[in-house]
Amino acid sequence: MDITQFVAGSIGQWKSQRSAHHMIFGHFEAVRSEIEIVALTLDDPAAIALCQAYDLDPSQAVMPFRMSWEGESDWDESEVLKGSTVLVPIPDPNLPNRGRLLRDRGYAETIPAAAHYHITEDGVFVLITEYDRAAAEERIWFVNPNLRFRVSTIKTSDGSGVVTASFSSELRAMTTT
Amino acid sequence: MDITQFVAGSIGQWKSQRSAHHMIFGHFEAVRSEIEIVALTLDDPAAIALCQAYDLDPSQAVMPFRMSWEGESDWDESEVLKGSTVLVPIPDPNLPNRGRLLRDRGYAETIPAAAHYHITEDGVFVLITEYDRAAAEERIWFVNPNLRFRVSTIKTSDGSGVVTASFSSELRAMTTT
Numbered sequence: 642m643d644i645t646q647f648v649a650g651s652i653g654q655w656k657s658q659r660s661a662h663h664m665i666f667g668h669f670e671a672v673r674s675e676i677e678i679v680a681l682t683l684d685d686p687a688a689i690a691l692c693q694a695y696d697l698d699p700s701q702a703v704m705p706f707r708m709s710w711e712g713e714s715d716w717d718e719s720e721v722l723k724g725s726t727v728l729v730p731i732p733d734p735n736l737p738n739r740g741r742l743l744r745d746r747g748y749a750e751t752i753p754a755a756a757h758y759h760i761t762e763d764g765v766f767v768l769i770t771e772y773d774r775a776a777a778e779e780r781i782w783f784v785n786p787n788l789r790f791r792v793s794t795i796k797t798s799d800g801s802g803v804v805t806a807s808f809s810s811e812l813r814a815m816t817t818t
Numbered sequence: 819m820d821i822t823q824f825v826a827g828s829i830g831q832w833k834s835q836r837s838a839h840h841m842i843f844g845h846f847e848a849v850r851s852e853i854e855i856v857a858l859t860l861d862d863p864a865a866i867a868l869c870q871a872y873d874l875d876p877s878q879a880v881m882p883f884r885m886s887w888e889g890e891s892d893w894d895e896s897e898v899l900k901g902s903t904v905l906v907p908i909p910d911p912n913l914p915n916r917g918r919l920l921r922d923r924g925y926a927e928t929i930p931a932a933a934h935y936h937i938t939e940d941g942v943f944v945l946i947t948e949y950d951r952a953a954a955e956e957r958i959w960f961v962n963p964n965l966r967f968r969v970s971t972i973k974t975s976d977g978s979g980v981v982t983a984s985f986s987s988e989l990r991a992m993t994t995t
Binding site for chain 1: 835837841844848942965985
């Protein structure tokens with residue numbers, strides 16, 4: 642599994658169930674959402690602009706994509722969780738299955754964030770994002786071509802404490818023909 | 819990470835939050851439980867009996883342990899989920915970080931089950947148990963010495979469908995001194 646295969650397998654529409662465990666108080670949160678992942682071309686203006694924002698050469702990019710989501714949490718059913726982000730993988734030219742993943746907004750904060758990824762021998766895509774006061778780690782893998790799992794942790798930036806752990810099961814939405 | 823280190827790191831008391839995703843109907847289930855993992859000696863009668871039940875030489879066993887749990891689900895708060903099982907790792911003499919894990923009852927069914935484990939280069943303990951009509955896969959890893967994650971899937975035995983996916987975060991219970 643390399644980054645090209647990983648992104649190619651992710652293109653499509655997904656129904657997500659996400660459970661968050663808020664560790665300090667032992668709270669559970671349940672989120673249902675629809676996720677759409679769309680491939681962008683290498684000359685897509687949003688992908689090029691993102692590379693330029695990080696002072697990176699757009700020719701280093703592979704498989705840029707846009708991810709959009711819309712869902713609701715059982716903590717506040719009146720609030721719609723909705724968003725969209727452009728993501729651009731930049732493989733490391735020297736290290737196999739490692740690189741950076743640029744995006745135009747982070748998951749945990751709304752400032753632009755550069756994340757580092759690697760893909761394990763076991764086929765798990767691991768993404769680590771450092772923020773000012775927190776770090777996020779995501780582990781994403783395919784159970785089969787139509788089911789992805791995603792385990793996310795938000796840690797304090799010194800790495801000592803895990804604040805939130807969450808698990809998503811993402812099932813490919815059946816296309817209606 | 820080898821089986822000895824994995825079991826040694828697991829000994830103790832844990833507070834578990836478990837979220838199950840019942841995939842077909844998109845249901846969420848939340849389970850809170852206390853888990854206790856106690857080391858057994860190699861000459862423990864329960865460990866020896868378990869080896870004998872599988873026609874295996876008890877001298878092949880390493881780090882037998884007993885796991886007990888007590889908890890409740892938000893699906894039926896009147897029902898107490900409670901149980902205890904003896905587990906005996908039997909490393910494969912020829913393959914590093916692979917072997918069998920004997921136990922005196924399975925998670926998904928109550929018949930004795932022999933499971934196969936391996937530990938990935940990434941330190942994930944992967945356990946696969948085949949039942950008559952289903953297969954269970956568990957992936958367990960340490961985020962830090964006091965926090966374990968566990969992702970479990972129950973599949974139909976032909977491997978085609980995932981029926982249930984669940985995620986546990988297991989936080990080491992603070993000892994009162």
